[in-house]
Amino acid sequence: MTWPLEHIAIAADLCDAGWRTHQIAAELNRRFGTAYTKNAVLGLGTRRGWAWEHGIEARRQRAAAEGRAIRRSAPRPVRRFRAPCDPPLAPPRPRSMLDPAEIPVPQRRQLLELRNTHCRFPYGDVGTPGFFFCGAAGADFAAGIAYCPAHCATAFAPPRR
Numbered sequence: 001m002t003w004p005l006e007h008i009a010i011a012a013d014l015c016d017a018g019w020r021t022h023q024i025a026a027e028l029n030r031r032f033g034t035a036y037t038k039n040a041v042l043g044l045g046t047r048r049g050w051a052w053e054h055g056i057e058a059r060r061q062r063a064a065a066e067g068r069a070i071r072r073s074a075p076r077p078v079r080r081f082r083a084p085c086d087p088p089l090a091p092p093r094p095r096s097m098l099d100p101a102e103i104p105v106p107q108r109r110q111l112l113e114l115r116n117t118h119c120r121f122p123y124g125d126v127g128t129p130g131f132f133f134c135g136a137a138g139a140d141f142a143a144g145i146a147y148c149p150a151h152c153a154t155a156f157a158p159p160r161r
């Protein structure tokens, strides 16, 4: 794109006056019916070595000259998962707090027997004889609740200090 000299001169003046690239583009477009973008103005100024007034360094220098610090935006809070029964990424290992002997045999389920409301808390190691899932009612796997209430409380207990 070739810039008409008149447009370049006006853009340079506006840049010297501290206008920002999108403001310069809008002003040129208003005056000349053009369709400059802020990036076009930025490219022009960069090629010509203009000193943009709105860079972080310029802001820092202005702030220092005025005896104030640049206000930085507050850090965003870290998003934490709080839902106690979000589906775990991997099945948690069984805890000694819940003895497998406490799970009635008719309640126990194998993988292909699991339904939406069956608890998926595992006992034993997957693929080994004797492995089973808790199978108690109270889960809602489709809604992201993989365990019965008792296993939710066990699996997602806060760490001990």
Ligand SMILES: [Zn+2]
Residues within 6 Å of the ligand: 119, 120, 121, 134, 135, 136, 147, 148, 149, 150, 151
């Ligand atoms: Zn359970």
